[in-house]
Amino acid sequence: MLFNSLEFFIFLPVVFALYWLIGNRRIKQQNLLIALASYVFYGWWDWRFLFLILFSSLVDYTVGLKLNHEERPARRKLLLWISICVNLGFLGFFKYYNFFIESLVDSFTFFGARLSLNTLDIILPVGISFYTFQTLSYTIDVYNKKLRPTSDFLAFMAFVSFFPQLVAGPIERATNLLPQFYKKREFVYANAVDGMRQVLWGMFKKVVIADNCATYANMIFNNSEDYSGSTLLIGSFFFAFQIYGDFSGYSDIAIGISRLFGFNLKRNFAFPYFSRDIAEFWRRWHISLSTWFRDYLYIPLGGSRGGTKMKVRNTFIIFIVSGFWHGANWTFIVWGALNAIYFLPLLLLNKNRVNTNLVAEGKYLPTIREVFQMATTFFITLIAWIFFRADNVSQAFIYVKDMFTTSLFTTPEIFPLTILGLVALFIFIEWLGRSGEYAIEKVDFMRRPVRWSFYMFLIILSFLFTGEQQEFIYFQF
Amino acid sequence: MKKFLKHITYGFFFFVLINLLISLKYEYPAYKAIKEKKHKNYLKWNNIYENKNTYNLIILGSSRSYFGFNPKVIDSSLNLNSFNMGTSAQDIAESYHSLVEILNHQNPKYIVLETYLDLSDDRHDYYQIFSNASFFKSSLNKFELITSGYGSDGVANYFVPLMKFNNYIKQDIITIFSNTPQKAPETDWYKGFLKDTVIINKKKIAALSPVPNYDSTSFNKERFNNYFNKISELTKSKEIKLIVLRTPYPPTRLKLDNNTDEESFYKNYFKDIKDVEYFDLNHYKPDIFKYRDEDFSDYHHANLTGANKISLQLSDIIKNQLN
Numbered sequence: 001m002l003f004n005s006l007e008f009f010i011f012l013p014v015v016f017a018l019y020w021l022i023g024n025r026r027i028k029q030q031n032l033l034i035a036l037a038s039y040v041f042y043g044w045w046d047w048r049f050l051f052l053i054l055f056s057s058l059v060d061y062t063v064g065l066k067l068n069h070e071e072r073p074a075r076r077k078l079l080l081w082i083s084i085c086v087n088l089g090f091l092g093f094f095k096y097y098n099f100f101i102e103s104l105v106d107s108f109t110f111f112g113a114r115l116s117l118n119t120l121d122i123i124l125p126v127g128i129s130f131y132t133f134q135t136l137s138y139t140i141d142v143y144n145k146k147l148r149p150t151s152d153f154l155a156f157m158a159f160v161s162f163f164p165q166l167v168a169g170p171i172e173r174a175t176n177l178l179p180q181f182y183k184k185r186e187f188v189y190a191n192a193v194d195g196m197r198q199v200l201w202g203m204f205k206k207v208v209i210a211d212n213c214a215t216y217a218n219m220i221f222n223n224s225e226d227y228s229g230s231t232l233l234i235g236s237f238f239f240a241f242q243i244y245g246d247f248s249g250y251s252d253i254a255i256g257i258s259r260l261f262g263f264n265l266k267r268n269f270a271f272p273y274f275s276r277d278i279a280e281f282w283r284r285w286h287i288s289l290s291t292w293f294r295d296y297l298y299i300p301l302g303g304s305r306g307g308t309k310m311k312v313r314n315t316f317i318i319f320i321v322s323g324f325w326h327g328a329n330w331t332f333i334v335w336g337a338l339n340a341i342y343f344l345p346l347l348l349l350n351k352n353r354v355n356t357n358l359v360a361e362g363k364y365l366p367t368i369r370e371v372f373q374m375a376t377t378f379f380i381t382l383i384a385w386i387f388f389r390a391d392n393v394s395q396a397f398i399y400v401k402d403m404f405t406t407s408l409f410t411t412p413e414i415f416p417l418t419i420l421g422l423v424a425l426f427i428f429i430e431w432l433g434r435s436g437e438y439a440i441e442k443v444d445f446m447r448r449p450v451r452w453s454f455y456m457f458l459i460i461l462s463f464l465f466t467g468e469q470q471e472f473i474y475f476q477f
Numbered sequence: 478m479k480k481f482l483k484h485i486t487y488g489f490f491f492f493v494l495i496n497l498l499i500s501l502k503y504e505y506p507a508y509k510a511i512k513e514k515k516h517k518n519y520l521k522w523n524n525i526y527e528n529k530n531t532y533n534l535i536i537l538g539s540s541r542s543y544f545g546f547n548p549k550v551i552d553s554s555l556n557l558n559s560f561n562m563g564t565s566a567q568d569i570a571e572s573y574h575s576l577v578e579i580l581n582h583q584n585p586k587y588i589v590l591e592t593y594l595d596l597s598d599d600r601h602d603y604y605q606i607f608s609n610a611s612f613f614k615s616s617l618n619k620f621e622l623i624t625s626g627y628g629s630d631g632v633a634n635y636f637v638p639l640m641k642f643n644n645y646i647k648q649d650i651i652t653i654f655s656n657t658p659q660k661a662p663e664t665d666w667y668k669g670f671l672k673d674t675v676i677i678n679k680k681k682i683a684a685l686s687p688v689p690n691y692d693s694t695s696f697n698k699e700r701f702n703n704y705f706n707k708i709s710e711l712t713k714s715k716e717i718k719l720i721v722l723r724t725p726y727p728p729t730r731l732k733l734d735n736n737t738d739e740e741s742f743y744k745n746y747f748k749d750i751k752d753v754e755y756f757d758l759n760h761y762k763p764d765i766f767k768y769r770d771e772d773f774s775d776y777h778h779a780n781l782t783g784a785n786k787i788s789l790q791l792s793d794i795i796k797n798q799l800n
Contacts, residue, residue, distance in 0.1 A: 006633045192481050193481065219692070222692055452488070456495070459492065464647060466640070
């Protein structure tokens with residue numbers, strides 16, 4: 001079920017009404033409703049894959065309980081590996097099997113040998129990368145004794161399948177979300193209003209910004225050989241806003257909906273395109289994934305505690321694995337590696353934590369230096385997005401090569417003024433609201449009629465400039 | 478909770494109010510036109526309902542069809558009674574449900590279906606679709622068109638004027654800030670055919686874009702196949718001859734690129750289908766029916782001269798190509 005669909009528009013109020021009618025004294029019943037609603041939400045896409053979530057939940061729940069009673073290190077490790085193998089096994093099979101087979105066959109062919117292995121016609125279960133990482137975080141935290149395992153299977157099921165964030169995150173930590181399923185959830189007016197506002201902003205990002213940008217990004221990327229450098233630049237610009245609007249929009253909707261049910265999810269985006277360097281960008285982009293990799297991969301690998309060599313190695317590992325997490329294609333690996341290369345100079349010069357504050361904090365306008373820094377960071381991420389979006393690595397290289405020709409300085413063949421105007425409006429609102437959790441969080445300073453008119457303005461824009469409905473990009477990851 | 482629900486309700490009513498105002502702005506002229514018996518779709522459907530079992534040849538398709546097929550020419554050369562049921566932005570699902578409706582009141586010998594990639598894509602002009610469907614007498618047919626023809630998107634567009642009139646509102650906003658002259662109302666109708674004497678100007682020819690292809694449209698093959706099969710089965714069950722035509726484009730536009738997605742798709746699709754005659758009018762007897770840019774009023778609509786050629790081509794097909 002898509003958030004921007006009629007089905008969801010009916011589904012959400014029904015679940016919301018039932019949830020609060022049950023009342024917060026009956027936590028178990030509320031959890032049961034959340035689990036059932038989440039299964040309906042997911043099964044709407046393909047009910048067969050519900051068994052996968054159920055099985056994954058059962059395995060991690062059981063492993064968690066066993067870990068609680070097991071003190072022998074070898075047995076504990078074995079239990080942890082069972083969970084890792086089951087979860088990553090599913091992920092590996094559904095997401096990476098064909099990629100590995102094709103790569104293996106290609107490498108044999110490259111060395112003149114023949115290998116006859118067939119790929120399979122596998123459907124990628126929506127959101128598998130998200131819930132796999134979420135359940136893994138539970139087992140690892142229990143293993144590391146940072147979290148007491150739950151004996152409440154219903155709460156655990158609801159935690160794994162929690163519908164607002166099931167298919168595209170934010171990837172929640174068990175330490176943050178799971179305890180919320182044991183506690184009484186209160187309906188707080190201010191939180192619910194804030195949630196609705198965040199949903200509205202997320203919808204605007206998705207249907208107005210992302211979907212409209214997608215039309216032009218697809219048009220340009222699908223026929224990149226026909227366009228001038230300036231048009232290719234615009235194509236990558238549109239893709240940058242498509243992916244940002246799409247993914248951060250989804251996160252906003254997920255966080256907002258959760259608040260309606262009395263849950264608090266972690267922030268996933270913090271205005272990444274206002275970053276002054278790539279390190280800051282990665283502290284602001286897909287925060288739940290970056291911190292997941294930091295805590296469960298980078299730090300266990302030794303983090304930056306070792307020498308320079310280890311730092312460089314670990315940085316490359318997490319960026320490449322992060323790229324690979326996005327999809328079974330070399331383009332994502334190159335995208336990850338490219339970001340590692342961007343990050344490296346900052347790491348080696350110990351400047352990766354320079355820009356930790358808000359850009360132009362307390363001011364309306366940034367300094368020239370900040371503008372230059374933001375523009376440079378945006379531009380290098382734009383180049384990296386080309387690899388992320390391209391069908392294959394060679395197309396990406398050709399795209400970049402064709403972009404940097406003299407035609408970069410010609411008038412673009414595609415220049416949709418209305419959409420560019422909407423993107424400009426979006427950047428403007430994001431800039432003004434960059435001190436909040438999301439851009440329109442702090443609109444309470446406006447008088448009620450103005451504030452309501454502003455909400456209505458966003459709603460009208462969302463209906464008026466609805467782009468062609470596209471699935472959320474991150475569903476495929 | 479009460480306060481929250483109260484505010485949500487206020488917001489909802491405010492939204493409904495805005496939609497009512499939009500509805501009033503855009504539906505009222507249509508309502509007035511119907512009252513004055515000037516509404517084009519109303520007149521078309523009225524003709525179908527009032528002249529029961531009268532027409533031997535009925536044409537379905539988009540504006541390319543109601544600008545292109547002139548019943549006067551067709552009737553005089555074939556000695557038939559034809560009617561043009563082409564409507565603006567008619568989509569293949571709409572053509573099917575229109576046919577279902579028509580066949581409840583008419584018993585034609587021929588059905589002509591005009592086609593091009595845009596007619597079975599994933600972008601729909603819901604205002605035009607629902608305007609056409611609003612004249613269906615069968616509520617079930619109307620319901621099926623909305624629900625199975627367009628799914629939840631169709632339902633949402635049916636109920637939310639802000640969505641349904643989306644393109645028109647945007648156009649109106651743009652018009653406020655531009656000097657684009659308002660188009661004169663279309664009045665010169667004859668049996669569903671709209672006579673247009675405008676000739677495309679050189680400036681417009683220079684700005685033409687290539688004919689639709691897979692990249693420039695969101696052509697949905699599955700949708701086309703699904704609804705075409707329904708149309709074909711329906712005509713077959715009623716022993717009606719189905720003729721499918723790809724109507725012509727200005728020759729300059731045709732030559733703009735080498736992409737033949739549209740031409741090849743239909744050619745290959747209909748190659749193996751028996752009982753259905755398919756012709757591409759861009760290439761049908763070019764020595765006799767040679768098109769010039771001057772036969773068009775814009776990038777794909779024929780003017781009166783073009784329409785006469787198209788109609789003569791159709792007459793020739795029926796006379797000489799069908800048994």
